[in-house]
Amino acid sequence: MSGLWATFARELRAYFLSPLAYVVLFFVLVLQGAFFSLIVYHLNDPASAAGRPFDVFFSGFPFWMILLFVVPVVTMRLIAEERKTGSIEVLMTAPVTEGQVVAGKYLAALAFFAALWVPTLLYAVLLDLYGEIDWWTLAAGYLGIVLIGGLFLSVGLVASTFARNQIVAAVVTFAVNLLVFFVAFLPGMVDRPLFQKVFEHTSVLDHMDEFARGIVDTRRLVFYLSTTLFFLFVSARALEDRKWR
Amino acid sequence: MIEAHELSRRYGPFTAVDRVSFAVEEGEIVGILGPNGAGKTTTIRMITGFLPPTGGRVTVFGKDLFAEPRKARRDIGYLPESVTLYPEMRVREYLAYRARLQGMSRAEAREAIFETMDRTLVADVEGQIIGTLSKGYRQRVGLAAAILHRPRVLVLDEPTVGLDPKQIVAIRELIRTLGKKRTLLLSTHILPEVELLCDRVLIIDRGRIVAQGTPAELHATFLGRHHLVVEVRPDGGTGAPHDPVAGIAAVLAALPGVEAVEPLDGGPVAAEPVAAAPAVAEPAASEPVRPPSEVVRRSGRFRLSVAEGADPREAVFRAAVERGWVLLGMAEERGSLEEVFVQLTTRDETVPAAGEPAAAAEASEAAETEEEIPS
Numbered sequence: 001m002s003g004l005w006a007t008f009a010r011e012l013r014a015y016f017l018s019p020l021a022y023v024v025l026f027f028v029l030v031l032q033g034a035f036f037s038l039i040v041y042h043l044n045d046p047a048s049a050a051g052r053p054f055d056v057f058f059s060g061f062p063f064w065m066i067l068l069f070v071v072p073v074v075t076m077r078l079i080a081e082e083r084k085t086g087s088i089e090v091l092m093t094a095p096v097t098e099g100q101v102v103a104g105k106y107l108a109a110l111a112f113f114a115a116l117w118v119p120t121l122l123y124a125v126l127l128d129l130y131g132e133i134d135w136w137t138l139a140a141g142y143l144g145i146v147l148i149g150g151l152f153l154s155v156g157l158v159a160s161t162f163a164r165n166q167i168v169a170a171v172v173t174f175a176v177n178l179l180v181f182f183v184a185f186l187p188g189m190v191d192r193p194l195f196q197k198v199f200e201h202t203s204v205l206d207h208m209d210e211f212a213r214g215i216v217d218t219r220r221l222v223f224y225l226s227t228t229l230f231f232l233f234v235s236a237r238a239l240e241d242r243k244w245r
Numbered sequence: 246m247i248e249a250h251e252l253s254r255r256y257g258p259f260t261a262v263d264r265v266s267f268a269v270e271e272g273e274i275v276g277i278l279g280p281n282g283a284g285k286t287t288t289i290r291m292i293t294g295f296l297p298p299t300g301g302r303v304t305v306f307g308k309d310l311f312a313e314p315r316k317a318r319r320d321i322g323y324l325p326e327s328v329t330l331y332p333e334m335r336v337r338e339y340l341a342y343r344a345r346l347q348g349m350s351r352a353e354a355r356e357a358i359f360e361t362m363d364r365t366l367v368a369d370v371e372g373q374i375i376g377t378l379s380k381g382y383r384q385r386v387g388l389a390a391a392i393l394h395r396p397r398v399l400v401l402d403e404p405t406v407g408l409d410p411k412q413i414v415a416i417r418e419l420i421r422t423l424g425k426k427r428t429l430l431l432s433t434h435i436l437p438e439v440e441l442l443c444d445r446v447l448i449i450d451r452g453r454i455v456a457q458g459t460p461a462e463l464h465a466t467f468l469g470r471h472h473l474v475v476e477v478r479p480d481g482g483t484g485a486p487h488d489p490v491a492g493i494a495a496v497l498a499a500l501p502g503v504e505a506v507e508p509l510d511g512g513p514v515a516a517e518p519v520a521a522a523p524a525v526a527e528p529a530a531s532e533p534v535r536p537p538s539e540v541v542r543r544s545g546r547f548r549l550s551v552a553e554g555a556d557p558r559e560a561v562f563r564a565a566v567e568r569g570w571v572l573l574g575m576a577e578e579r580g581s582l583e584e585v586f587v588q589l590t591t592r593d594e595t596v597p598a599a600g601e602p603a604a605a606a607e608a609s610e611a612a613e614t615e616e617e618i619p620s
Contacts (some may be wrong), residue, residue, distance in 0.1 A: 006345035010331070017333040090390070094346040095294045095315040165447035 005097025007104025008111075009079070014114045024073055027117045028066060029197045035062040036123050043201025053127060056210035057120075058141050064205070068150060069179055072170035078105045078237065092239070102157065102236040108232055109153050110146070117145055135213030145209025147224040148204050152177045154231035161235045180204060246271045246306060247398050248426055253300035254287050261287040264301065264452040264454040266493060271397070274424040276443035277432040278586060284295070284452040285432040286326055289402045292430065293323040305398060322396035326403045326432075328387035332376030336367060336386055339375060340393060347394035357393050365389040365419060374444075381412030388419060399427045406440060417442060436586055448589055455589045473551055474509070475561055476574040478544040490545060496564055499546055502555025544573050 015021040039056045042048055057063060082088040091101060124133050156173040163169040184205030187196045199205065207220050247269045254262040256396065262284040262329050262560045269275045279285045290296035293304055294310045303310040308317040330339055337358060344354035362368040370378060374388060384404065389400060404420060405413045420442060423429065433439060439446050440460050448456040448463075456463060479493055498506040551557060558575060565572040 001349040002345055009343045009345070013338075014331065014333065017344070085329050085531070086325060086327045087331060089290070089293075089295050089325040092330060092345075092581060093295045093318060093321065093323045094343075095348060096346060097315065117378075184615040 001100070002193035003094070004104040005175070006105075007091075007096070007101050008108050010110030011105050011112055015074075015108070020073065021076075024070060025116065025117045025124070028070060029119055030143045031062065031066055032120055032123075032183040034213075035060065038143075039183050052134075052137075054124070054138055054141055058144065059205070059209045064181060067145075067152060068181060069151040070113070070116065070176060071149065071177060072159075072173035073108050075153055075160055075173055076107060076166040076170035078157055078160040079235070080160045080163055084162050084166070098236045099240040102161075102232055102239060106154065106157055106232055106235075109157065110150055113149050113153060114146055117142065134214065140214045140216050141212045143216060144208050147220070148208060149205075149213075149226075150223075151224050151228050152180075156236070157179075158231050158235045158238070161238045247430065248304045249288075249292060249301065250303070252288065252298050253292055253303035253304065254284075254291060255299045256294065260293070260452055262298075265449070265452070265454055266301075267447055267454065267457065269398070271428050272426070273445060274429040274431065274443050275445045275447065276439040277430065277447050278380045278434065278439055278451055279449035284451045285434075285449055286402060287452075288449065289326075289400060289430070291373070293321055293325075293357050293400050294318050295296040300326050307413050310335055319394070320397045322391035322394065322399045324391045324399075324401045324404060326382075326406070330375045330383060330386060330390070333374065335372055336372040336378070337362075339386065340390055346395050350395060350540045352582045354393075357395070363421075364392075366415075375376045379412075381408050381415065381557070384408060384412070384416055385419070388416075388423070391463045392423060393589055396427070398430070399423060400430045402432050403434070404410060404431065405433070407434065410604075443451060444568050448586060450589060471551055472578040473549040473561070474546055474556065474574075474576045474578055475543055475549060477565055478573055479568070480570040481569040483572055493545070493570075494547060496568060497549060497561065499551075500557050500560040500564060502557035502560065504552050505550040507550075507603075509548055544571075546574075548578070553592050 004176075036053070036057060039053050039060070043051060043053060043056070079088070082091060093099070096180070124135075124138055127133050152173075155176050159172040159176070160166070160169040163172060181204055183199055184203035186199045187203070190196060190199070197205070201223065207223075208221065210217060252262060253267045255262065256483055264613070265284075267275075277285050277288065287296065291298045292310075294303070297311060298383055301313075305320050308320075310317045317340060319534065331342075332343055335343070340358045341354055343616070349357065361366075362371055365388050367382060369387050370382055370386075378386065388401075388404070393403075401420065405416050406415060417438065420431070431439075431442065438490060443460065446457060446463060471509050475497065477493065486513070493504045495506055496617050497503060530543040549557065549561075561575060562572060582602055
């Protein structure tokens with residue numbers, strides 16, 4: 001396990017030693033703040049439909065933009081950089097397994113990604129001062145972020161394992177995650193009931209709506225955990241193979 | 246100790262390493278020598294467990310490197326060719342990371358880091374960001390990281406490449422001290438380095454071991470005799486007519502212990518053309534240019550092939566005195582490992598054989614660039 005924690009600690013530290021982390025943090029903070037205040041203004045308008053700010057926030061288009069754009073930036077360097085500079089050689093000749101390395105890097109990415117959402121808790125606290133926040137519903141919403149973000153990150157990790165170039169890894173991650181995101185719009189376009197059913201169960205957009213409303217469905221948990229683990233497995237195997245050497 | 250059995254690695258149709266077998270005994274320093282693209286780095290990568298071989302196996306102190314990688318890797322310290330440190334980390338941070346990667350406890354790591362930093366002379370930069378260090382320091386940090394967990398086998402891929410002469414000397418010194426207690430495998434294409442550091446040499450060319458042995462053995466096998474280069478001025482310094490080149494050669498060849506004589510740069514030229522010199526210099530040319538044939542050369546050099554075990558130097562001196570020549574110089578020319586190396590590895594470049602078109606050489610070059618990591 002020492003391999004996992006060594007990788008995790010170094011990777012997390014690497015985020016905060018690079019300017020990229022601060023650029024990402026800055027823009028995410030600005031966007032989150034801007035969207036949230038827009039939502040609050042909007043809901044304060046007596047003409048608009050009633051809704052809870054966090055529901056709107058979590059299911060809004062801006063939220064997905066953050067998710068789709070931030071994930072590739074967070075994951076692109078994970079393994080691609082090690083391959084490019086050759087430090088992978090040092091890593092993979094140490095007495096650690098590929099699984100530990102992949103897990104350590106993934107958890108570091110997930111931790112950094114999760115940290116990006118921590119400031120939004122402040123909005124919740126503010127809202128709680130003036131109104132009422134159902135903290136369990138909110139927790140479900142954050143669980144949704146971590147699960148969906150977790151899946152997207154695992155896609156990014158796979159891309160970073162296969163691509164030596166970080167930009168390629170980022171573009172592939174973005175494209176694949178965008179496709180996954182667009183699945184939500186497919187049920188309206190196909191008329192076969194079977195496909196519709198499949199798409200309903202894989203629509204991240206609908207899932208996020210559920211989570212935001214406080215619904216934690218075990219099927220969703222199984223879906224996200226299994227797909228994420230699958231991608232981590234693919235990444236570990238690819239690393240083991242080193243066919244790309 | 247580390248053993249390679251029939252180790253092979255293919256990249257598609259290209260065979261980078263072809264059934265290479267060797268063993269490095271405990272306490273031995275072995276050098277892997279070969280031109281670029283010969284398969285050195287590929288071999289090293291398989292020996293360290295980074296690259297799975299397509300055939301054969303590697304054992305480290307009896308443990309199979311690919312069957313029980315975590316146990317076997319613990320005994321290996323590895324410094325890759327492109328010393329790859331994380332440039333954004335500080336030296337001590339980095340060493341701490343490498344120690345954790347090796348599964349060392351915090352206390353163990355701290356002690357090992359201090360000790361290693363002292364040994365590799367990086368203690369004075371422990372707080373510096375690696376990206377700001379000079380290449381020599383980075384190399385030493387890389388070495389420090391490689392020996393941190395006290396491995397019994399140390400594998401260094403081109404440890405002095407890209408360093409300035411002073412740094413090279415320092416790193417070699419360090420390698421020598423590190424090699425005293427360890428099994429050390431070193432790849433390089435710098436020949437003096439091998440002669441300086443290694444107990445034994447493996448010469449690899451196009452994925453195969455073409456020769457192995459101690460530097461002395463390789464000399465004996467591939468070069469045999471040595472040479473003596475003699476420079477004489479046959480006119481005795483007087484400008485008088487003297488023995489012709491052939492005559493001098495004959496005298497030298499007759500000496501005991503000399504097997505053959507070869508005049509170098511044509512030998513001394515007879516003294517007549519000197520008189521022609523002022524005539525050429527007439528049109529105010531600051532430097533009269535003479536065709537090379539007219540250059541007056543009063544001394545000449547001869548290369549004598551010396552018979553095994555003979556030493557004809559005294560005889561050469563006596564012969565010179567006897568004939569009235571001035572002996573200007575005498576130098577022994579011992580074949581260097583360089584010559585062995587060139588002899589063994591340059592066939593295809595000098596003589597492009599029909600079966601090995603230039604495309605093959607290009608292919609192997611391409612493979613080398615493929616496996617090299619841009620730094």
